[in-house]
Amino acid sequence: xxxxxxxxxxxxxxxxxxxxxxxxxxxxxxxxxxxxxxxxxxxxxxxxxxxxxxxxxxxxxxxxxxxxxxxxxxxxxxxxxxxxxxxxxxxxxxxxxxxxxxxxxxxxxxxxxxxxxxxxxxxxxxxxxxxxxxxxxxxxxxxxxxxxxxxxxxxxxxxxxxxxxxxxxxxxxxxxxxxxxxxxx
Numbered sequence: 001x002x003x004x005x006x007x008x009x010x011x012x013x014x015x016x017x018x019x020x021x022x023x024x025x026x027x028x029x030x031x032x033x034x035x036x037x038x039x040x041x042x043x044x045x046x047x048x049x050x051x052x053x054x055x056x057x058x059x060x061x062x063x064x065x066x067x068x069x070x071x072x073x074x075x076x077x078x079x080x081x082x083x084x085x086x087x088x089x090x091x092x093x094x095x096x097x098x099x100x101x102x103x104x105x106x107x108x109x110x111x112x113x114x115x116x117x118x119x120x121x122x123x124x125x126x127x128x129x130x131x132x133x134x135x136x137x138x139x140x141x142x143x144x145x146x147x148x149x150x151x152x153x154x155x156x157x158x159x160x161x162x163x164x165x166x167x168x169x170x171x172x173x174x175x176x177x178x179x180x181x182x183x184x185x
Contacts, residue, residue: 001076007045007161008068009052015063016051024064025057027140034147042157043147049117049160050140062097069111069169075100078111078171085109085171101174108174117163124156 002008013035022028028051035047058064068074075090079102088102088109102109122139126132128151135142143150152160162168 001080002073002166004167005162005165007048008071008074008164008166009048009161011068011071012052012055012063012066013048015066016055019060019063021060022058024059025054027144028054028058030144031140034144038147040152042152042154043150045157045160046121046143046150046152047147049121049164050143052164053118054140065096066098067111068164069113070099070101072098072100074111074166074169075102077166078102078109078169082171102171109171110174110176111169112172112176113163114168114170115163117160120159121156125150 016028016032031047031051031054035044035051038044038047052068055063055066070093072090079085079088079090085102088104088107090100091103093099093101093110099110118139122132122135125135125142130142130146
């Protein structure tokens with residue numbers, strides 16, 4: 001079982017570092033190059049966030065579909081940590097390779113992320129004096145273009161990690177978030 005503070009993005013980073021095919025998102029190559037040369041761990045945490053978000057564009061299915069809040073290890077934690085879910089079975093979500101859910105008698109629970117890191121991070125960088133329009137236009141390009149000028153506090157770095165750890169995930173009934181998703185529209 002994973003530790004409470006395990007940054008689940010590490011799973012994707014590990015897979016990306018082994019991968020040679022970045023079809024669907026060539027920009028990942030530049031982020032990986034930076035990730036491998038940047039020595040500042042706080043900046044590495046920011047780069048991991050970008051790599052995780054961009055991995056959803058890859059053609060490689062098991063990486064594209066990986067979602068921290070519904071991966072197998074996190075779903076196992078839900079099953080053990082929430083007594084009312086103890087008797088649910090852990091199953092792969094239908095037509096998915098690496099997304100899991102808890103199932104019992106046609107009732108489904110899936111993981112959801114409570115706080116997304118992007119909105120607070122964008123505001124954080126605006127407060128540091130970076131141009132808001134540039135940040136909002138394309139956050140990935142902003143990071144690539146400014147990584148050498150970006151200063152990240154220890155607290156901000158911890159925030160980036162913690163948004164993808166078990167403390168920021170919660171099991172919710174299937175369909176819980178459809179009202180604000182594109183599917184729900």
